[in-house]
Amino acid sequence: MDFFVINLDRSPERLADIRADMAAEGIDLIRIAGVDGKTIPEDERPLLDLPAFLRRHGKRPVPGEYGCYLSHLQAIEAIAAGGAEMGVVFEDDVRPRPGMAAVLRALAERDDWDVVRFAHHRRPWRRRLRALPEGRRLSAALFGPTGSAAAYMVRRSAAAKLARALRPMSLPFDVALERGWANEVRTLDVWPDLVAFAARSKTSQIEVGGRYGARKLKPWRRLPTLLFRTSELVRRVTYALGAGRRR
Incomplete structure (x- = not known):
């Protein structure tokens, strides 16, 4: 199992913090140089499908979102090209919670997942699939994102x-x-979370608050977004109910 951390060049203090926290758990991190989206002009973002983004998300993307997306793709591609059977990706503003190593070992023992997420901002109803150490469970979310x-x-x-x-x-x-229903990989979640957000996470490196809210499209332009989210809810519930039977 390889462990990666996404870290911007301008944030060495975040890297130092997470390296120290993970080293205490016996984890050696491989750094993925994060992409600073603020340095990429809007007309030089070939990965972004802007019409689809506006239709599905109902907001104009912020520069940090583009950089975040590229950074995570680099991490996933590093896992694909690596020699380990699986890879764990951390953003640099998290810290491990007690019992994380035992849960990772338990997950690795069974081939019933392709992607497992360890951190969440919302706690929806979920279908519990199997027990994990430290009172945690592998689950499928019935609502979201x-x-x-x-x-x-x-x-x-x-x-x-x-x-x-x-x-x-x-x-x-x-x-x-x-x-997971769109990506066609078995995507599940662990609850309670395996990581906590460090104090530095309160200082966003993307863009939040009023400036982000101002990027919402006008209400009538968000009607396609409502339709998309409704269809996503149906697909999510169907996916969650079928979780555990896929290989």
């Missing part, structure tokens, strides 16, 4: 397929990652 791509694991045999499915960019990365 649940938010966050701050920590997740990808099986190498599925990584290349996942990287292809995530192109082009038509949603923020955290939303796109959990769409």
Whole structure:
């Protein structure tokens, strides 16, 4: 199992913090140089399908979202090209919670997943699939998006397929990652979370708050977004109810 951390060149203090935290758990991190989306002009973003993004998400993308998307794709491609059977990806503002190593070992013992997410901003109803150490469970979310791509694991045999499915960019990365029904990889979740957000995570490197809210399209232009989200809900529930029977 390889462990990766996404880190911008301008954030050495975040890298130092997470390296120290993970070293205490016996984890040696491989750094993925994060892409700073603010340095990429809008007309030089070939990965972004802007019409699809506006239609599906109902907001104009912020520069940091594009950089985040590219950075995570690099991490997934590194897993696909690596020699380990699976890879864990962390953003640099998380820290491990007690018992994380035992849960990772338990997940690795069975081939019943391709992607497992370890961090969430929302706690929806979920279908519990199997017990894990430390009172955690492998689950499938019945509602969403649940938010966050701050920590997740990808099986190498599925990584290349996942990287292809995530192109082009038509949603923020955290939303796109959990769409197992569209990506055609077995995507599940661990609850409670395996990581916590460090104090530095309160300082976003993407863009939040009022500036982000101002990027919403006018209400009538968000009607396609409503239709998309309704169809996603149906697909998500169907997917969650079928989880555990896929190979």
